[in-house]
Amino acid sequence: MSGEFEHLVAEFERFQAGIRNADDRFAGLGTMRQQLTELRASAVSPDGGVTVVTGPGGAVLDVQFTEGALAKGPQALSATLLATLREAVGEAARRQAVIVEENMGDDLGLVDQVLETQAVAFGTTVEELRSKLPEEAEAPQDFSEQRVLRPADPPPAPPAAGPSAGDRFLRNLFDEED
Known part of the structure; x- marks a missing residue:
């Protein structure tokens, strides 16, 4: 027993x-x-005429235009705004991926997946996007080797076939009462 x-x-x-x-x-x-x-990410157009600030999930929090940007006309303003929006939303997504990976571990390679997807979508390289990532502030706690929902080791094999010591004890206990 x-x-x-x-x-x-x-x-x-x-x-x-x-x-x-x-x-x-x-x-x-x-x-x-x-x-x-x-989380906040911002992007400024190359000419400095458009500034976009985004938050979590790429939510647009603020858009600012200079007088010079407004004077360019609707088509030029629209193109500049879209390019700047794309950059700000991409930056927010990269930062989110870094935050999640720092806190949950890189088992999924989340940052790499985001960079690869954006490289294709934006017509650039992973290395170019990686250079835009924020510098690591401090080493995150590493949980990558830990299991959350399943044991680290497989459960031990059940006891050998046949009645267990507990079963034998209970049978003997009840047999003695008869």
């Missing part, structure tokens, strides 16, 4: 370790959420 009890204790300890790992991994979610909420 002590072998079965030890097995149950080991299973319980593995379960508790899994909960601690999940707690550790998700402890920074509040910080990540705040960072994402406060």
